Amino acid sequence: xxxxxxxxxxxxxxxxxxxxxxxxxxxxxxxxxxxxxxxxxxxxxxxxxxxxxxxxxxxxxxxxxxxxxxxxxxxxxxxxxxxxxxxxxxxxxxxxxxxxxxxxxxxxxxxxxxxxxxxxxxx
Numbered sequence: 364x365x366x367x368x369x370x371x372x373x374x375x376x377x378x379x380x381x382x383x384x385x386x387x388x389x390x391x392x393x394x395x396x397x398x399x400x401x402x403x404x405x406x407x408x409x410x411x412x413x414x415x416x417x418x419x420x421x422x423x424x425x426x427x428x429x430x431x432x433x434x435x436x437x438x439x440x441x442x443x444x445x446x447x448x449x450x451x452x453x454x455x456x457x458x459x460x461x462x463x464x465x466x467x468x469x470x471x472x473x474x475x476x477x478x479x480x481x482x483x484x485x486x
Contacts, residue, residue: 369432384412
């Protein structure tokens, strides 16, 4: 596990969003062995990162904004999961601007983020 990974549990399995948004506009989910911390499986969800960027109102001009996890994702009654992520824009000279946002994803798919919705953005 690393900083900014967003872990969640489905059944007896531990997963983590390694990237909510990678440079290709995808999202990556890892299955992790809870006993030793090793990655057991990795899956990419094409377009999920781009969908998150769009939901946050980011455009192609905002390519420098990085999106990362921030909290463990918790299961809701309907089977979906909710977490808090953060964005970071680096202006150089030790100046960074952070913002937080809530996101929800479909917990029915153990290896990929299928549905992503942004509910609130905190600045």
